[in-house]
Amino acid sequence: MSPIQHGSHPLRETRRFFFARNGAGIGTAALASLLQSDSVAGQPTDAPALSTLHHSSTAKHVIWLFMADGPSQLDLFDYKPQLAEYFDKDLPESIRNGQRITTMTSGQSRLPCAPSVFSFSRRGQQGAWVSDLLPEIGSIVDDLCIVKTMHTEAINHDPAITYIQTGSQLPGRPSMGAWLSYGLGSPAKDLPAFVVLHSRIPGGAQTQALFSRLWGSGFLPTRHAGVSLRSNGDPVLYLSNPDGVDGGTRRTMLDGLAALNQQRLQTVGDPEIASRIAQYEMAFRMQTSVPELTDISDEPESVLEMYGPEVREPGTFAYNCLLARRLAERGVPFTQVFLRGWDHHGGLPGSIRQLAPVSDRASAALVKDLKQRGMLDDTLVVWGGEFGRTVYSQGTLTAENYGRDHHPRNFVMWLAGGGIRGGQVYGETDDFSYNAVENPVHIHDLNATILHALGIQHEQLTYRFQGRDFRLTDVHGTVVSDLLHS
Numbered sequence: 001m002s003p004i005q006h007g008s009h010p011l012r013e014t015r016r017f018f019f020a021r022n023g024a025g026i027g028t029a030a031l032a033s034l035l036q037s038d039s040v041a042g043q044p045t046d047a048p049a050l051s052t053l054h055h056s057s058t059a060k061h062v063i064w065l066f067m068a069d070g071p072s073q074l075d076l077f078d079y080k081p082q083l084a085e086y087f088d089k090d091l092p093e094s095i096r097n098g099q100r101i102t103t104m105t106s107g108q109s110r111l112p113c114a115p116s117v118f119s120f121s122r123r124g125q126q127g128a129w130v131s132d133l134l135p136e137i138g139s140i141v142d143d144l145c146i147v148k149t150m151h152t153e154a155i156n157h158d159p160a161i162t163y164i165q166t167g168s169q170l171p172g173r174p175s176m177g178a179w180l181s182y183g184l185g186s187p188a189k190d191l192p193a194f195v196v197l198h199s200r201i202p203g204g205a206q207t208q209a210l211f212s213r214l215w216g217s218g219f220l221p222t223r224h225a226g227v228s229l230r231s232n233g234d235p236v237l238y239l240s241n242p243d244g245v246d247g248g249t250r251r252t253m254l255d256g257l258a259a260l261n262q263q264r265l266q267t268v269g270d271p272e273i274a275s276r277i278a279q280y281e282m283a284f285r286m287q288t289s290v291p292e293l294t295d296i297s298d299e300p301e302s303v304l305e306m307y308g309p310e311v312r313e314p315g316t317f318a319y320n321c322l323l324a325r326r327l328a329e330r331g332v333p334f335t336q337v338f339l340r341g342w343d344h345h346g347g348l349p350g351s352i353r354q355l356a357p358v359s360d361r362a363s364a365a366l367v368k369d370l371k372q373r374g375m376l377d378d379t380l381v382v383w384g385g386e387f388g389r390t391v392y393s394q395g396t397l398t399a400e401n402y403g404r405d406h407h408p409r410n411f412v413m414w415l416a417g418g419g420i421r422g423g424q425v426y427g428e429t430d431d432f433s434y435n436a437v438e439n440p441v442h443i444h445d446l447n448a449t450i451l452h453a454l455g456i457q458h459e460q461l462t463y464r465f466q467g468r469d470f471r472l473t474d475v476h477g478t479v480v481s482d483l484l485h486s
Contacts, residue, residue, distance in 0.1 A: 048185030050461065057455030058419020058485065059380040061328040062180070064336045065321070065363055068161060069208050069343035072389035072404050073412040075116045075352055078148055078433045079129035083115035083391070086432075087399075091392045095434050102155055104345060104394060105405045111392035113432065114402035117349050128425050133356040136364035137414075142423040143367055143376070144414045145483050149427030149436035152387055152408045152443050157208045157343070160386035160408065164443045165214050167472045174218035174463075176447060177334040179472045180454065181224040182217075183461045188331035190289035192227040195327055197337045199317040200231070202354055205341030215336060219465040222272060226336065229323075231315025235290050293326055307365040310358075318362040325369050328379050333454075342385060346395045346403035359383075367416050380418025380453055387411050391432045410436045413446070419453045421485050441480055448477035453484065 074080065091111045105111065119132045124141035137144075154160035159169035166173035174182070177194035186193030196215045201207055215226030229235040265273040294314070296304070299322070304311050311318040317339050324335045339359055344351050363383055370376040388411025389404030396402075410429045416422060428438040448458040451472065458477050462469040 048183055049463075050183045050456065053455030054457040054460055055452075055455055057453065058378070059417070059450075059453040060378040061332065061375075062176075062334050062380045062382065062418070062450060062454070063324045063328060063366065064176075064334075064382045065359075065366070065384075066336055066338050067342055067359065067383065067385040068210060068338050068340040069157065069206070070160075070385045070387045070389060070406060070411070071342040072116075072344060072348060072352065073148070073410070074389060074391060074404070074433050075118050075348065076131045076134060076356070077129070077146060077412040077414075078410075078429055079120040079131075080115065080391075080431060080433055081120075082431050083113060086113040087115055088112045088397055091432065091434070095430065095432050097435075099409065100155065101390075102406055105390070105392070108394075111390075112397045113391055114393040114397050114404070117400060124423060126423050126425065131356075133352065134360045136360045140364050140367050140416070143371065143416045144422055145416070145420045146412060146414045146425045147427055147441050147446075147483070148410065148412050148425060148429055149438070149440045150384065150388075150411045150413050150443065150446065151436055151440055154387065155406050155408050157386065157406075158211075160406075161210075161214060164386050164447075166218065167444065167447065167474050171211075171213050172218055173470070174220045174224065174472070175213075175215050175226065176450070176472060177215060177226050177336060178217040178220050178224040179451075179461060180334045182220050182463065183456060184333060184454065186331065186333050188333075191293065191327065191330055191332050193332065194224065194226040194334045195332055195336075196226040196228040197320040197323060197335065198228065198231075198315075199320050199337065199339045200313075200315045201340050202358060204351075205355065206343040206345065206351065207340040208343055210338060210340065219470070220463060226334075229290070229294075231319075235294055289330075293330065294323065296322060296326075303369060306368060308361045311362075316362075317358050318365070321362040321366040322369070325366060325373075325375070328370075328375060329373075344389065344404060347401060348389075348403050349401055370417060376417035378418060380420065380450065381416045382413065382450065383415075384411070384413030388433075391434055407434070409434060410440075415483065419485050420483055426480075426483060439482070442476070444473045444477035445480050448473050449480045449483055452479045 089112065091113055096111070120129045121132055121138065122128065123130045123138035126142070128141045128146060130138040130141060152160055152163060154163045154169050162171055163169045165175045181193035194215065198210070212228070215228065217225035261273050296311070307318045307322050310316040311322055313319055317337070320337045324337050327335045341355050367376065367381055370379050370381070387406055387408040390407045392405070394403040394405045410433065426439055427436060427441060429435065430437050451458040451461065458471065458473045458479070462471045
């Protein structure tokens with residue numbers, strides 16, 4: 001046999017293996033950083049990408065209440081009383097102006113206008129119009145900045161929700177929570193920097209699937225991905241020790257596994273191995289922190305009453321909103337709470353009557369709870385979905401019933417706390433809630449503004465991948481200074 005064919009001969013070593021093996025010193029240094037929890041100066045050696053903030057921050061935590069599937073702005077926040085005279089009249093072409101619509105309504109012979117069947121009331125010192133479907137949110141309107149002119153290019157659910165979460169309609173980019181974990185790290189030693197909570201879907205709700213890539217890390221190291229907590233069984237899969245394994249045994253197993261991973265890291269230099277070790281260590285610490293987090297028995301009765309009776313049921317939106325406050329209290333920088341079921345293509349009045357109260361009480365309770373604890377000053381709460389709904393009816397229109405298709409050209413989101421200037425309604429739409437006519441806010445602008453509140457210049461938080469520098473806002477985004485306290 002030729003010595004060159006022998007597996008141990010140096011000429012059999014590939015170029016990739018050669019560079020991987022010689023780069024092991026870098027990987028070993030990274031591993032040492034991960035395993036050593038504190039430096040001499042007492043600061044984490046596994047440092048975030050930003051050693052200092054770009055400017056002073058007004059927010060330390062973000063809680064995003066994501067209303068997946070697109071809630072109807074026309075029936076919740078964008079009051080258009082003049083639409084009554086357009087009932088069952090076709091949407092004027094001068095308003096649509098050739099805008100593309102989905103295949104779900106493009107085949108209709110007509111696009112008849114459907115005024116909301118719900119009443120609105122002026123709320124707060126500024127007299128903001130809020131649907132009577134949302135009395136509790138109406139009661140906190142002076143703490144809210146209601147943005148009526150959000151807009152996006154995406155017209156279908158998956159690209160739209162991917163777009164607002166990651167800055168791109170195409171899958172594969174890191175989500176906002178992952179960017180914050182990468183850029184800022186976390187003061188919470190025993191909990192992830194990014195936590196995702198999924199709320200129970202109301203019976204009969206029309207909803208779309210959610211994919212884990214929406215809270216994924218994309219091309220960032222996987223330790224920056226969101227950790228999704230479950231409402232049944234272990235909050236995190238395999239968090240509990242199996243039968244016959246105690247904490248000491250688990251610790252010994254992890255130490256042995258870390259040693260094996262270190263050997264592999266020295267061999268191939270893959271930074272994902274270092275991430276894996278860090279994730280195992282976090283999982284070990286979460287065995288204590290997560291049960292304490294999810295046990296709400298220590299909450300005062302007055303707080304539980306504020307969230308409503310469903311707060312005692314794990315997996316409900318009320319329970320998740322309370323959990324989001326407890327996560328922020330424990331230092332977690334980014335929590336995302338999903339509430340699905342807003343995809344009201346038909347039978348909107350009946351469906352939204354069921355879902356709006358679920359969102360209303362718990363969302364308002366979260367803001368009130370944060371405020372009474374002095375946490376609203378540095379906790380930014382965001383409420384909204386991926387797009388809005390059309391003024392014209394999808395399907396049959398009657399005086400009491402209608403459906404609404406997807407509408408990306410204007411929709412409503414609200415923000416509270418974390419340096420946001422409350423008590424204002426920002427932007428204006430036309431008489432059909434179809435086009436933004438004053439102060440449009442793109443989803444890139446929203447994300448840039450959220451990062452700004454956290455002390456980050458959105459153009460300077462980047463990650464080099466495949467030969468270019470990527471960022472959450474891609475090559476777009478402008479901070480909307482009018483939303484912020486001066």
